[in-house]
Amino acid sequence: NAGVTQTPKFQVLKTGQSMTLQCAQDMNHNSMYWYRQDPGMGLRLIYYSASEGTTDKGEVPNGYNVSRLNKREFSLRLESAAPSQTSVYFCASSEEGTVYNSPLHFGNGTRLTVT
Amino acid sequence: AQRVTQPEKLLSVFKGAPVELKCNYSYSGSPELFWYVQYSRQRLQLLLRHISRESIKGFTADLNKGETSFHLKKPFAQEEDSAMYYCALKSGGSYIPTFGRGTSLIVHP
Numbered sequence: 001n002a003g004v005t006q007t008p009k010f011q012v013l014k015t016g017q018s019m020t021l022q023c024a025q026d027m028n029h030n031s032m033y034w035y036r037q038d039p040g041m042g043l044r045l046i047y048y049s050a051s052e053g054t055t056d057k058g059e060v061p062n063g064y065n066v067s068r069l070n071k072r073e074f075s076l077r078l079e080s081a082a083p084s085q086t087s088v089y090f091c092a093s094s095e096e097g098t099v100y101n102s103p104l105h106f107g108n109g110t111r112l113t114v115t
Numbered sequence: 116a117q118r119v120t121q122p123e124k125l126l127s128v129f130k131g132a133p134v135e136l137k138c139n140y141s142y143s144g145s146p147e148l149f150w151y152v153q154y155s156r157q158r159l160q161l162l163l164r165h166i167s168r169e170s171i172k173g174f175t176a177d178l179n180k181g182e183t184s185f186h187l188k189k190p191f192a193q194e195e196d197s198a199m200y201y202c203a204l205k206s207g208g209s210y211i212p213t214f215g216r217g218t219s220l221i222v223h224p
Contacts, residue, residue: 004158031210033211035214040124040216041216042121042201042214042215042216042217043159043201043214043217044214045211048210048211050210058211090158090159092159094210096210101147101166101205103149103161103164104151104159104161104203104212105161106158106159106160107158108157108158109158
């Protein structure tokens with residue numbers, strides 16, 4: 001049981017390049033999330049998906065797009081990377097929607113540097 | 116709007132000392148509160164939630180609705196407790212938890 005799996009673990013991009021961060025969970029959770037973690041800023045929600053086929057913006061969605069490919073997978077795309085997107089990105093899932101106020105299960109994170 | 120405040124960015128204590136990581140929230144309804152922990156080079160994981168009223172790794176947290184607080188406490192800190200700690204709030208029916216900015220706990224030998 002792998003839980004939440006993110007790829008890649010590390011990535012370096014040049015300004016203007018694009019990339020997709022992949023996330024998959026094997027816990028049959030309805031809800032999935034993408035956060036970024038920056039020093040002094042804590043965790044900020046980029047996008048979330050309450051269920052397969054739905055996505056919604058979080059606190060800091062600009063510059064990002066997401067796809068909820070199926071119940072297991074939720075990808076995050078940077079179309080034109082900027083240095084301000086240098087961060088650690090975490091994917092998470094929860095049973096919210098099935099279990100009231102359920103906790104989040106996190107992936108290991110992707111450390112992204114944009115030069 | 117709901118908000119979570121962790122007033123200390125860094126908390127430094129010596130092994131064996133008591134530790135209290137503060138968390139205050141603003142929310143008018145009945146909150147569900149969580150503490151998450153991130154050890155070095157590991158993923159964030161749930162430490163405890165107030166509804167469970169349990170002690171995990173010696174840590175406890177009591178919801179004080181009058182003071183709107185959910186402070187995390189441990190009577191005797193251990194070096195392995197060194198980590199980043201996040202307090203999080205969920206309101207009734209919301210899919211989105213609100214996180215505080217985190218407190219880095221360093222326990223010196």
